[in-house]
Amino acid sequence: MRYTDEFRDKTLAQGLAAAISAEADRQKAYRFMEFCGGHTHAISRYGLEDLLPANVRMIHGPGCPVCVLPASRIDMAIRLVERPEVTLCVYGDLIRAPGSQGQSLLRAKALGADIRMVYSTLDVIRIAEQAPSREVVFFAIGFETTTPPTAVMIRIAEKKRLKSLSVFCNHVLTPSAMQSILENPKIRNIGGAAIDGFVGPAHVSTIIGTKPYELLAEQFGKPIVIAGFEPLDVMQAILMLVRQVNENRYDVENQYSRAVKREGNRRAKDEVSQAFEPREQFEWRGLGFVPNSGLKLRRAYARFDAEARFAMHELQVADNPACECCAILRGAKRPVDCKLFGTLCTPETPIGSCMVSSEGACAAYWTYGRVRDDQVRRTS
């Protein structure tokens, strides 16, 4: 297939693998976090870790929108959709995401709640137009990539005077989460160098550009390489990170130059800033409350805000105490370090959100990496 096969070429991969092996200092351990679930997926799907030397290890970061959504927000959505007049529109995997006490939107749907899976925010507009007597609520989640479509949807809804449409906003901001990971004392306690660099977001960066990472790289002294989601992109980014570490540099480099500019996508950014403003803080599964990390609708669009419209209350829900999602999302532990992994917690019966989405760190390990871990366990 054109435009994809070129980025999955075995020979080029072997060349990059050889370069990484040759340049990585054998006396040194390299621990790189790929922030995005899209990168985690590519690493697992293509078996990329098999091509890396033993001293270059990838840590799966929190960049999966479903994974970082706390149980409290799912519970809020379930409570909302229990109202008979509400139709809730959601993106794919969110429907299986676990709330507290074994609740999920999937269960709510089985009990009769009107929940629709949508592929695009334009589907939400269509649903609202077709059923004007329903209160159609879009469960908006995701990082900077999915925020512009929500903003556009609100603009269209306003233009079409769709009074029955609203948004339950859970959009989050990548740089704040990266900062939270680096500032976390738990991370710093492990010698302060649990992460030697970041494979930076692909699609998120097409929107926000590379500039927002510059302060982070400078402040924490960690190299960041923005990379595409194809396996060769990731390999090349790893090589660039190895070189930066070897040269004691901590720059923001752009491997994904075919899609990402330093300034990002101005039009998308404008759409977003017109509709949204930062929340003081937002709860992330695994990271807790992170300041300035979430978005809410601006006052001018308050009538589209489901939280205000339905007087939705913030719920407090404690995570399952045995679940290591928190540590895994922070890169402090690996999925196999969790007692629940593969026993109580599997893709069929997820406990933590890392197991829910196929891009979640635990689900990716479970689906693609069990053999590798089994081999590690046997040899260690």
Added chain:
Amino acid sequence: MSVQGYQRKLDLENGRVDLSHGAGGRAMAQLISSLFHRAFGNEWLARCNDQSTFDVATGKMVMTTDGYVVSPLFFPGGNIGSLAVHGTINDVVMSGARPLYLSASFIIEEGFPLSDLKTIADSMGEAARGAGVYIIAGDTKVVERGKADGLFISTTGIGALAHGFDLSADKAMVGDRVLVSGSLGDHGVAIMSKRHNVAFQTEIVSDSAALHDLVAVMIAAGGAGIRVMRDPTRGGLAATLNEIAHQSGLGFRLQEAAIPVKAAVAATCELFGLDPIHVANEGKLVAIVAPHLADAVLAAMKAHPLGRDAADIGETVADDHKFVQMATSFGGGRIVDWLSGEQLPRIC
């Protein structure tokens, strides 16, 4: 049950199914005789009994049953009717048996267009005749509007197994080859292209087909060297191989580069974040074949129109974990797991 003369002809162009068509009265008798019997046309149905009688072969009989709830009912390459015949025939022939008879049970939603029902019944008749199989028993129920999504069909199939032949997943042995009969994911992608919320244009049509003839040439070439056959429908190749792994206690090692996938299917899967090995097929089979006969069976498959793109994609290995492993085209390794949850809703 011939109902003639005193009743208005069934309006097969503009008419609709109503509750009387399932109520056991004249309307039902008329629907059965002028639509189903005409489409399926055979001596058993012509006798109009509540059951059909047939001779029993010596040796073993094979029986299977399957329900069809596909949405949409009509898709590129077929409809729910042809699918209900092909699918059940394939389940029979994966045992190595010759398919003989089918039964068909219809649950029809009130208001369903008679013209659509006729098209579907005609496709069933055509599909059955094409495979030398007779639909010899049936049932019709009509439910109120909103209680079924247009039409559900259940078919049961019966076949006869040649003496001494016994295919079963637990027969797979270490070192056996894994053959697939052609490109994967066509059916699932064809269905998806017609779903109202994601509709897109593609030249891909469903691979829905009866595999009895392909199986016959494979058996002629490989005989008892064919240990297992299965059609990778829901859950795709991944689910089928995981099932076989669990039944046989073995693992698999596949070569991703050898797995046939059409470019348009690969592109669609790429777009929607699907993996073609998880997508449904309705006219493909997977065969686990003894290594010394694999080349002969593969050659026989390739010589058949339904096996033109057949490929040897890997082997069975000893593995306590019963993992299906795959060497990726990129040069790494991964596990091919069951699909968690639904990938595409209601594909068969």
